[in-house]
Amino acid sequence: MKRLLLFLPLVIAVSLGIFLAAGIGKDPTKLESARIGKPVPAFSLESLNNSTQLLNETVLKGEVALLNVWAEWCPSCWDEHEYLMRLSKEKGVRIVGLNYKDQRETAFSFLDRLGNPYDEIIFDPKGSLGFDLGVYGAPETFVIDADGIVRYRHVGVVNQRVWEEVLQPVIQKAKGNS
Amino acid sequence: MYPELGQVSLILALLLALLLSGVPLAGALTGRDSLQAFARPLASGMFVFTGLAFAILTHAFMVDDFSVAYVANNSNSMLPWFYKFSAVWGGHEGSLLLWILMLTGWTLAVAVFSRRLPSTMVSQVLSVMGMVCVGFFLFIILTSNPFDRLLPNIPADGQDLNPLLQDIGLIVHPPMLYMGYVGFSVAFAFALAALINGRLDAAWARWSRPWTTVAWSFLTIGIALGSWWAYYELGWGGWWFWDPVENASLLPWLSGTALMHSLAVTEKRGVFKSWTVLLAIVTFALSLLGTFLVRSGVLTSVHAFASDPERGTFLLALLGITVVGSLSLYAFRAPVVHVRSRYGSMSREIFLLLNNVLLVTATLLVAIGTLYPLILDYLDMGKLSIGEPFFNTTFSPLAVAAGLLLGAGVFSRWKKTDGGWLGRKLLWPLALSLTASAAVILVYGAFKPWAFVGVFTAIWVAVATLWDLWDKSASRQGRLYGLKRQSRSYWGMVLGHLGVAMVMAGATVVSNYGIERDVRMVPGDSAMVGDYEIVFTYIGNRRGANFTAQYGSFDVLLNGEKISVLHPEKRNYPVGMSVMTEADIDGGLFRDIFVAIGERISDEAWAIRLQYKPLIRWLWLGALVMAIGGFLAISDKRYRIRAKNQVKVADSSPKVGSTQATGATS
């Protein structure tokens, strides 16, 4: 009986090892958004293209859409842009842009260089909507369903792999539900 | 040419390690002295070849051989020579090589200093050390070769050493820390050897004890240096952040502290053997866990090396083999039979057992706090952060409890202590401590309950320790004679406990009475921090060896009198394109004044961080005192003289050994 007790440290160590093994290769800096299952926060911000036009949260309603947070100063945004163009042009995905802590001129020069995949672009120079959404660094991409509810948040570059393995299934599900 | 030679010597060292892990053990198990005789030469050879590899890597740094990838990534031709030297262990591969160099160094030390031990014991211990070496040689050769070349495109210059690491703190911190981590492998090897041959007795505890103490002392210094380095180099004036990597170094320290005390009981009274041997295994396992956490990227930390899943998997496998192997051996071989030694409920044995309960709880608390986010994430229960507020709330009461117990424990006697006598004995120290703590709190002003408890605990530990010293040194030939008569190991204990008191005092006072201010200043402005007035006089530029800097000049005034001038800097390292804040500190035994410059707010105005840190140096001084205590204890002559007797005892008591072996299987 007492001998069994001596096996206790071994059992604890092995179970701990399982957790450690599971942790390898996972990126501990990836966070799930706190807004999942909640509506996009109310906002009223200018459209990037038209400073007299005010956009609000209804711009994200009616159809499942991607909300892509980007800025000219963000190097990874340059990397993912080409794939966003493909998503919008070839796959017909509705993408709404959130121009985050940027300036109009630099944003325009970015779009002139790389093209514009966005249905609509929200201009958020102070990052206030970004802050409300819990954005902690561009690029981030949210999946918003037809009711304007946040379904998913992806931090980092969107590419073929991310689209196929992560975003597309979420979008399918969001479409199915609404 | 040289780098390849380095790699070859690593491979040769691996081969020697393989032989070391098999041949002497086989000799010990079959009783063949001819095989056991290989142990010492193999240990020496392993050390020589590892040393050669290390020397070659150092040489590559010194001559700026940027064809070696590791050198190109961690050095630069503009780097001053001493940073080139310390850059050898500035990255993953080189620091791993340093780790291994120390492991082989400890192995050699065991081979050299164990001449009086029975040869079977030495063979088994060295073989276990050899096995650990094999694992790490495989790790470095297969996943982290420091001699990889960048051929044929040799970079013109290196990428530079991270400026944070260009500091005296980094030259000494990792070697000390690794000496500690790796040093626990000796206690581990002794534990396994004792489990293998079934001689888990007082003699085993006596042999393990000095090795454990010396490793613990190095680790203490290493942790203190890391804390000191973070304090002045990271630039924000904190001294402990409960970062996973810091926790990783605290884990083996806490369990190593428990081990030292438990070894004392096992050596002196022959009890708690199974417990002590488990602690020896766990302490080294925690050292390995720390290495894994730092180098695998499973946890986020400021200090972690670049994460690499392949290395992480390899290290985990290494950790798994070591832990599963040793704990299985433990489960099958550790004695369950009770040594029916008699001790009363107030005996020193019981006090030390309670000390172990607290230290092990603290160890587990830090381990659980560090790993809990990982476990929750695995179970998909969300991502949590566990940091300073959690540890401060849960760890401090344990520290206080351990301190209070310590004060009573130093007066207790082996076997039996009369409760009433002990109570009376404690009365005066208690009164003295309470008065002294009240006085200290008055000096610092505001009464805060936790500050009082912490200060009281620190003073209580110090008073009890010194009181006991006073009692013990009473002598007819005078006090001085009495003091001299005390053994070095007793003095070691006194210093160790005084060091604990200092750390507790420093931690309590600085966290309760420290002041942090962020102020906006233009040259000519002055600001108060505590009783000190800081005057910003001017801002200037200067050029260093491999950086340019803007520096501010600040006068520190106390009661209108200038006591020092500080020059905090903002450095710009062009090679790595990084900006660094160098704080400047007016240090003192009772307080530090810390000034750092930050962002320029406008043309004239700067954001300035001012801090008043009372007693902060006591943290590191206390750790130093503890470590000195440890070194003093192992220099005690009884370890040398008694060792001789031990050989006789151990050799003449095979019957006892076999009794225990039967006890173990029953």
Added chain:
Amino acid sequence: MRYIQGALLLLILCAFGAQAEVREVYDFETRAEEQRYQNLIAELRCPKCQNQNIADSNAPISKDMRDQVYRLMKNGATNDEIVGDLVGRFGEFVQYKPPVDRRTILLWAFPAIAVIGGVLIVIGVAVRSGRRDQDESALSPEEQARVRKMLAEKDQSPRD
């Protein structure tokens, strides 16, 4: 080579990220308010950084979060409300003090459980040892023989 680049990038990021910056300066009416602010920002974690609180990190997001803490303080929010607001945006990850709930009760209760359990075990050991003291005959003859052997062993080994 890829790893090396990755390592390098991380190193550079660290050099920026780990560096403390004295932050923008806020006005507080009392020293107590200033201290409260300092305590709050020390308990909130920067979501972008390796492992830093928003007091020590100079990432842009940390500045936004500090601004928010300051703004909410000025509006008279309590500490819980301020932490709750930021947790609502960024998730539980940003609080260094994990909430006490079903998932973390084990974590919070652990020290107490361990100490109580440990002390009970020690009491058990002490009581058993004391009982042996008075009641040696409770041992079986076999056990007694073993004890004698053990004691003989102990007498052989030197003591201080």
